[in-house]
Amino acid sequence: MKKDLLPQGDYIRQLLIKSNVTNSNINSLLRDKGVFLGQNQKNNSIPLIMKSIVSPKDFLELYETQKTKEEAVKYRTSSIKCSTNFDFTDIFDNSINLNQLIKEKHTYRPNYTIIGNPCFYFEDEATAIFEYQIERENLLNDWTNNKTYHNGAITLRKISDSDIQISVQQDFTSKETFEVNNIMLSVLKERLFNKSIIKSQEDIITVKFKDFDNSSRIRFFYSFTQDFNIFLKFKSITDIDLYLDENEESHDDVKMFLDEIDNLKLNGKGLQNHVLINNEKYYSKLIFGSVKYRYKLNFNGVEGQVIINFGFPDYVKSKEISSDFQISIDLLLGKQDRNHKNENIIRKKLLELFEMKKIESYTKYKTL
Numbered sequence: 001m002k003k004d005l006l007p008q009g010d011y012i013r014q015l016l017i018k019s020n021v022t023n024s025n026i027n028s029l030l031r032d033k034g035v036f037l038g039q040n041q042k043n044n045s046i047p048l049i050m051k052s053i054v055s056p057k058d059f060l061e062l063y064e065t066q067k068t069k070e071e072a073v074k075y076r077t078s079s080i081k082c083s084t085n086f087d088f089t090d091i092f093d094n095s096i097n098l099n100q101l102i103k104e105k106h107t108y109r110p111n112y113t114i115i116g117n118p119c120f121y122f123e124d125e126a127t128a129i130f131e132y133q134i135e136r137e138n139l140l141n142d143w144t145n146n147k148t149y150h151n152g153a154i155t156l157r158k159i160s161d162s163d164i165q166i167s168v169q170q171d172f173t174s175k176e177t178f179e180v181n182n183i184m185l186s187v188l189k190e191r192l193f194n195k196s197i198i199k200s201q202e203d204i205i206t207v208k209f210k211d212f213d214n215s216s217r218i219r220f221f222y223s224f225t226q227d228f229n230i231f232l233k234f235k236s237i238t239d240i241d242l243y244l245d246e247n248e249e250s251h252d253d254v255k256m257f258l259d260e261i262d263n264l265k266l267n268g269k270g271l272q273n274h275v276l277i278n279n280e281k282y283y284s285k286l287i288f289g290s291v292k293y294r295y296k297l298n299f300n301g302v303e304g305q306v307i308i309n310f311g312f313p314d315y316v317k318s319k320e321i322s323s324d325f326q327i328s329i330d331l332l333l334g335k336q337d338r339n340h341k342n343e344n345i346i347r348k349k350l351l352e353l354f355e356m357k358k359i360e361s362y363t364k365y366k367t368l
Contacts, residue, residue: 009050012059016046021062029058073151073173073347074328077355078206079159080166080189082197088128088156091191092120098132101183112136112176115149126158130184134176152177154184169351207325207362209312214245215283216365221291221310223361225272229353232295232306237271239309240264241289241316248285258285289316297331299346304333306350327354 016026026045027037033052037044054062098114118132131153138146153171158164168185172178192198212220225234242264244250250258254276268274276282290311297304307330314323329350331343 008054012054013046013050015059015062016049017042025062029062032058072328072330073171074178074326075351076170076172076206076324076326077358078168078204078324080168080192080198081203081205082164082166082192083199083203084197085160085164086158086195086197087125088120088122088158091188091195091197092128095119096184096187098180098183101187102180105179105183110176111138112150114180126160128156130154132180134174134180136174136176150174150177152180154181154188156188169355207358207366208321209315209323209325210321211362211366211368213367214248214285214287215280216367218277218283218286218288220361220365221288222272223365224291224293224308224310224354224357228357231299231350231353232297235294235296235305236269237291238268238294238307239290239292240266240271240277241291241311242266242277243287243289245285245287250285251282254282297333297346299349302333302337302342302346304331304337306331308354325358327351327358 015021023042023045026042026049030037030045030048035048037048095117096119098118102110102112102114112134115133115135118130120128120130122128131151133149133151136148136150138148150173151171152173153169155169155171157167157169159167170178170181170185172181189198189204198204209217225237227233244258244261244263266274266277271277277286290309290313293308293310295306295308297306309328309330311326312323313326314320316323329347331346333342
């Protein structure tokens with residue numbers, strides 16, 4: 001965020017009262033200044049910060065904290081079956097006017113624009129990457145974020161085993177960057193189709209909610225509780241969006257409890273051990289929409305915790321059975337390791353490992 005003045009007083013209050021900035025964030029800043037409070041409440045801590053001098057570094061850390069919690073990077077992946085070989089340089093041989101495509105999609109002027117004129121670059125002959133940033137106007141928000149900036153990316157990797165495929169990775173941080181990604185994917189599909197590299201929409205493969213029955217979907221989610229790589233050790237499941245299938249009869253021992261409930265939002269420290277969701281005889285009745293996992297991280301000497309959220313967000317929002325599988329990664333690192341370069345390296349590696357596990361589990365548990 002670029003501003004001409006460093007906020008104090010009421011200006012800093014507007015940021016600190018947001019729910020995204022927690023008591024812990026504020027008290028951590030106070031402790032760094034040598035101030036220790038007996039009561040960990042904003043009513044006690046915010047007035048002290050309003051009267052103190054907040055350095056540019058301190059303010060930026062608070063601002064980035066609330067921005068990060070609002071918009072953690074989400075990932076969706078898919079693959080495209082190709083009928084012939086190709087070079088990425090031939091597909092992206094001319095520029096794409098993204099801002100024009102965005103305007104054409106909207107009846108009225110959109111509240112965001114693409115910054116500059118981004119284009120695909122080629123990491124190697126098998127990898128094409130499109131990275132961009134949008135500027136979004138938020139006229140109803142306070143001064144701290146009436147203009148915000150959000151990053152998005154699409155990574156394409158050509159895989160040549162027995163068949164040629166394109167692995168597609170979408171990174172997005174807001175609904176606008178998700179929209180831009182979909183516009184770019186439409187351009188990609190059109191160009192692949194025009195060059196006869198793909199034959200139809202059926203060549204595009206994603207992990208969808210409807211690809212599982214209730215039992216196999218739970219087994220798919222539970223497969224991530226294994227210690228499947230050397231960098232992560234599974235600790236617990238902490239949150240589950242759980243729905244009940246009205247077409248399935250409840251077991252007698254839980255019938256009175258379940259029959260009056262439509263859905264449950266479960267929170268806990270070790271839900272993988274809960275009697276309701278740890279017994280396979282109940283699986284046919286239970287619909288998992290999303291699951292949050294906690295892992296212990298040790299990545300080349302960098303230690304911390306990783307919070308992974310797996311799920312089908314469009315099903316959670318609107319019961320859309322064609323919802324695509326989505327993942328978000330939240331890194332909790334020590335202050336000495338908390339920097340953009342470290343986090344990017346760790347995220348990239350973890351995403352590769354989870355993608356491999358996802359494909360393995362999807363192949364094993366899908367029912368369609």
